[in-house]
Amino acid sequence: MATIYQVSELAGVSLATVSRVMNNNARVSDKTKEKVLSAMAELGYQPNAIAQSLASNCSNSVGVLVSELHGPFFGDMMSAIEQTLRSEGKHAIIASGHSNADTEQASIEFLIGRKCDALILHVEAVSDGYLIDLAAKGVSFVLINRYIEQISTHCICLDNQQGGYLATQHVLDLQHAQVAYISGPSWKQDAQARLNGHKLALQDADIAFDSELVFEGDYQQQSGSAGLDALLGTGKAFSAIICANDEMASGVMTRARELNLDIPEQLSIVGFDNIIYASYLYPTLTTVDYPIFQMGKMAANYILAKTYDKSGLVLRDVFVPKLEVRKSSKQLA
Template sequence: MATIYDVSVLAGVSLATVSRVMNNNTKVSDKTKEKVLNAMEQLGYRPNTIAQSLASNRSNSVGVLVSQLDGPYYGPMMTEIETALRTANKHVIIAAGHSVESQEKEGVEFLMSRGCDALILDVEAVDDAYLIKLLQGTTPIVLINRYIEEVKDFCIYLENELGGYLATKHILSHGHTAIAYISGPKFKLDAQDRLLGHQRALKEYGLEFDEQLCFEGDFKENSGSEAMTRLLDVKQIDNNKNFTAVVCANDQMASGAIAVCLDQGMKIPEDLSFVGYDNIPFPQYISPKLTTVNNPIHEMGKMAAFWVLKNVYSDPKACVENTFIPQLIVRESATSPSKQ
């Protein structure tokens, strides 16, 4: 079995130079690097990553804990994290917490047991106190899609309350005064913040929040369909609940809600206006194209990776932005009630 010494002899360089090439050190010239890589290929040499980890006290792996592995929301985030870290010759180990406290804690313990150099956590069920204590440990941790004032420098987050405000203000600016709301799971902080923004916009326009026109979903299409069916039932039973617009806490629920309306022969936005949240890809290709609030989760994923590269691996080129501001994306799904 070939050794690093055999590589150095065949390439005609020192052991230190071979080590620098294996660690992608920029101080090695391209010509020398090519000689070493050719020698490694000829000898069939593969670096012993366990030995490298023991020598450097680094595993060159980063643990990523997300709420779920499917859907159009988390995929772009994980892709950006993996791409940024792989470009720096680091690898990711992914676990899912499924928005369950015990599973999130198990995921954290699992990733720590793998010797990860750092953790990127997208968690929803564990409380702030648990995360603050975790951040006091020896493993560097950055939180994504979560804001805790005491540890804000370790948070990559979106101003969700502002996003909820922008979505509803857009509907209000069209002249709507009877507005239904489909919320995300209310135990989730982002759903709470979006609802608070919705309520702030209503208050600004002198309108009261109507609990009977608010239904809680789970951020999936089916729950949007179920909430819309119940809202239409309320509208049919009580003429005073004749809402003309629906604000949805994410695009997936908006898509499910719109599907119910279309199945009943309604026209959007002629019969009912809609606005969503997240700006995931597919609602911009349906008819009507969905007005929404941009949630740059892919950029937040990249920033979390950059945070690790900067604070753990001392990469001077990694610039980190902690706070993201939501933007309204106006398309075709909302109009004034006079045109309905």
């Protein structure tokens, strides 16, 4: 592999000049530039990214930490991030945190140790304080799907409360008055916000909230099925059920089928996230769209703008959910 030395020698100029034509950050005459460029071409020169990083103290790498790489959710996010970063010559280093505080923290430290210029974090378990400290230490990062007051400028969020509101409002509009809710783990911020939105929508419709009609699941398919059983077990009547994510909604569907409950005739179901296979389910799932692709893209743009000083990017930190109406919800007869 050719080095900058060989290029400078072949072109008959100094190292510094070669570096300048590469970085385009100082005036070089066209003639000299031409010489350098053709020397580079002749040698098939490729700058050594590692050496550049060491000298410039910029690794051009962005660490991306997600809870799980598999699952229908993060693929879209990674995809958006990779595309956006890549178009500017940056790259993504991945790590997963498995929704566990120690792992998340270890991963963050790993990525920092890897000299990432910035981080994109989807973390759920690590404490607010840790992240505030991180920001104070000068680590540059953006947080996806988590809002922390003190570092609000680092946060890119979906208005989860609004999403929860939309879901419930939708079934209310369809004349359902008895609405059950399967929530995510209550320690997760997004689960709380979604549930809040649900309560708010009930309140705005002057319907009393009944905590017995809420089941706390864990965002897994299985807990949707369990939730339906539990809800049915209360003996309370309900004609619609809102699930805090699509996996659990799918669990409800499966269990409903086993119980010979017709959907949407006897029970309307609304999900949240609009994951890829929401529209493959039967019946297709009415759900709240989570614009994760756009949010991933925005996260990358934030980094590009703030860490790499790219200008001309329009930034935005709160995204608005949108209801995607399909066949799993229906006007109450």
